[in-house]
Amino acid sequence: MGKETAQKINKPRAIRRLVIWYKRNSAVTSIVDTAASSAVTASNVAGNMVSGAGSVVSTASNVASNVAGNVAGNVVSSAESVVNTASSVVSNASSIAKNTLQPLVFDPLKRLQNNDDILDRVEESQSKRIWIAVDGMGGDYAPGPILEGCLEAISRFPINIKFVGKIEKVKNAASKIGLAELLESEIDNNRLELIDSGEPIGMNEEATAVRKRKNASINVAMDLVRNNKAEAVYSAGNSGAMMASAIFRIGRLKGIDRPAIGALFPTRDQTRPVLVLDVGANTDCKPSYLHQFALLGNVYAKDVLQVKKPRIGLLNIGEEECKGNDLSLKTFELLSSEKSFDFGGNCEGRDVLSGSFDVVVCDGFTGNILLKFLESVGGVLLDILRSELPRGRRGKVGSAFLKSNLLRIKKRLDHAEHGGALLLGVNGICVIGHGSSKSLSVVSALRLAHSAVNHGVMDNLNQLQKLQVLNS
Numbered sequence: 001m002g003k004e005t006a007q008k009i010n011k012p013r014a015i016r017r018l019v020i021w022y023k024r025n026s027a028v029t030s031i032v033d034t035a036a037s038s039a040v041t042a043s044n045v046a047g048n049m050v051s052g053a054g055s056v057v058s059t060a061s062n063v064a065s066n067v068a069g070n071v072a073g074n075v076v077s078s079a080e081s082v083v084n085t086a087s088s089v090v091s092n093a094s095s096i097a098k099n100t101l102q103p104l105v106f107d108p109l110k111r112l113q114n115n116d117d118i119l120d121r122v123e124e125s126q127s128k129r130i131w132i133a134v135d136g137m138g139g140d141y142a143p144g145p146i147l148e149g150c151l152e153a154i155s156r157f158p159i160n161i162k163f164v165g166k167i168e169k170v171k172n173a174a175s176k177i178g179l180a181e182l183l184e185s186e187i188d189n190n191r192l193e194l195i196d197s198g199e200p201i202g203m204n205e206e207a208t209a210v211r212k213r214k215n216a217s218i219n220v221a222m223d224l225v226r227n228n229k230a231e232a233v234y235s236a237g238n239s240g241a242m243m244a245s246a247i248f249r250i251g252r253l254k255g256i257d258r259p260a261i262g263a264l265f266p267t268r269d270q271t272r273p274v275l276v277l278d279v280g281a282n283t284d285c286k287p288s289y290l291h292q293f294a295l296l297g298n299v300y301a302k303d304v305l306q307v308k309k310p311r312i313g314l315l316n317i318g319e320e321e322c323k324g325n326d327l328s329l330k331t332f333e334l335l336s337s338e339k340s341f342d343f344g345g346n347c348e349g350r351d352v353l354s355g356s357f358d359v360v361v362c363d364g365f366t367g368n369i370l371l372k373f374l375e376s377v378g379g380v381l382l383d384i385l386r387s388e389l390p391r392g393r394r395g396k397v398g399s400a401f402l403k404s405n406l407l408r409i410k411k412r413l414d415h416a417e418h419g420g421a422l423l424l425g426v427n428g429i430c431v432i433g434h435g436s437s438k439s440l441s442v443v444s445a446l447r448l449a450h451s452a453v454n455h456g457v458m459d460n461l462n463q464l465q466k467l468q469v470l471n472s
Helices: 004-023 027-067 069-091 093-113 113-128 142-154 167-176 180-188 217-225 241-249 286-303 327-336 366-387 393-412 439-454 457-467
Strands: 130-134 160-165 192-196 234-235 261-265 274-277 312-315 344-349 359-361 421-425 429-433
Touching: 027 393, 093 241, 130 217, 130 439, 142 160, 142 167, 142 439, 160 167, 160 217, 160 359, 160 439, 167 180, 167 192, 180 192, 192 217, 217 429, 234 439, 241 421, 241 457, 261 286, 261 366, 274 286, 274 366, 286 312, 286 359, 286 421, 286 457, 312 327, 312 366, 327 344, 327 393, 359 421, 421 439, 429 439
Parallel strands: 130 160, 130 234, 160 192, 234 429, 274 359, 312 344, 312 359
Antiparallel strands: 261 274, 261 421, 421 429
């Protein structure tokens, strides 16, 4: 087999490998096949041009040996020009393939992926504009990134913000990040209001500090909800302090002993996340607490996640009802006898992200470990994928095709995309953000708060008071 024949075979073979990869990962196989065929044809044409150009060069050399120098020189020069042109076509063959394949493959997938976002935007545009109180001093990076996220959320969702914090610090932070003019504009438009407060409760302070420092930013924000001046509250500060402030300021729902923090985890089906609670509010729990968590999660899944009949799972070390510690065994009995929701049995750790359950209940100690572990998975997975990608020219081509996929993977696993967790069991909508929250997390959390208000979560949570189990 000659060298030219081997080159012709190797080029289509490399393209066919890409096509095989897409057949395994894309729902638009027929479109990819068409695009791949176009790329193969372009490559073959380029190969033929190179072969033809080589023949011209050979002929030109023979002529040069028999014809006068000027004529031979012109022929050789023309032949070299043809060779350069052909080489350029060959080098652009992979670019042609990429430009042909990528719009056809990724654009439809992007549209499919963004359908839910489009529906959300339609829903948000049709809903009323609500006031949300924001603890602007809570969080590791407050108040700058918190303010930036609030201003972005105001432009995207039908919400108004009561931004609570030390006004001088807030304005200085706005000037540093170039948002002073936008801040004043939103204040003039009555879409943002600055509410003065004292210093925040520090991350390392005891939650009981909220009882001594009544002008702390979280207390001032919570009072806005209690006095019906805001319909929800958000803070990225001390989560224990926020829970204590919520209990002292707006109170617990009747029949609920301990509020729980509910966080949304991604599953295989990106349109159907799973709600896990408690993820940190109560490290020591009784079986009755977990029973109440299941009741709260069931209402949330119905209202906000729009699941008609949520399937409830109990986090445990095995599927069998005889597995687990004393807390798990007693909780299993309570959940099995509950008729107001669909209890699906024990949920092993590997099943949390499977999509088999809509709500998973556990004690706050276990749930918080699960939450922190999940937060690290996204970054580790992407690092592994990057390290395993092939090096050199082939790696660059493969990376170009995979870039959009990697970004979608990161988005699905990034906790900043979910932004916050609901504090369920208190008499108001409270969203707790991660301490390291920046603008993207704030936007996501405020969207969650708006969704909870818009779906009437509190109305249905209050209906739980009618259940006999909560009145016994």
